[in-house]
Amino acid sequence: MLDAADAHVVVEGLVKIYGDRTILHGVDMIIGRAETLVVIGGSGAGKSTLVRHLIALERPTRGRIVIDGTDIASLNDVQLAKARRRFGMVFQKYALFDSMTVFDNVAFPLREQTKLSERDIREKAMTKLKELGVDHAATLTPAQISGGMAKRVGIARALVMEPELLIYDEPTSGLDPVTSRTVDSLIEEMRERFGVTSVVITHDMVSAFDIADRIAMLIKGRVVAQGSPAEVLAVDNADVQNFVRSSGVDVTRFEHRGTRKTAAELALRARERKSGRVE
């Protein structure tokens, strides 16, 4: 079990009420550094609402979000802007700027939030586009590329700031199976190379069981299961069982991951990297 003191993100008693509707009913969650937490659950369960709180795009009605030991509600605007540079989000709808080229979309956060030279920006943005296999589309606008490519551009834009916490809201929805597996590898690569902590919302059970260190399942704004893939599969709850198994996922999928680096190993590496990093 993860200790809150070592955690990257702690969610405590998170309640969110919109008007007279309670969307989140007291969610508790601990996300370890360099861990991949996958959030599953039916449509409207509150998954997107939950993750928007993690990067302070929403304020809790009640409860706290603690990141690196700091309650993000206690930050002033300047501190929050600084903290946000360490968060990245791949939105459910791609949220690209239609009037900008693919290149400018990816360069945007660097231009807005860093003092890098245009030359360095060019280099970083093009490297990310290349890693995502969409560099050939750099001069096109979002309207001129396919949905799958737009998704990859959205991921490139989130990764270009090298965030410590990266939220992916349905990164593989609408992608073909081959591209979906590429996105899974990418999420895994970010974790392995940079010790990124990832929170991934998905309806794709193959993805969920391939990439998760831990899985949390939400039903109607409540966490009904939370644990390793094996633990979630063993949960004695018919709703959880139906949800996971109706997707036809091969329940032995996670067994091949014995050699995967642990979150603790990667967290150590991430801390070393951070201490050696020049801001």
Ligand SMILES: Nc1ncnc2c1ncn2[C@@H]1O[C@H](COP(=O)(O)OP(=O)(O)OP(=O)(O)O)[C@@H](O)[C@H]1O
């Ligand atoms: N800004 C808002 N104002 C009012 N209601 C909202 C707002 N955002 C979300 N909701 C409501 O909260 C509920 C949960 O929405 P949310 O988008 O978090 O679900 P989800 O689990 O991400 O679903 P999906 O799988 O369809 O993306 C929905 O009923 C939605 O209508």
Ligand SMILES: [Mg+2]
């Ligand atoms: Mg959603």
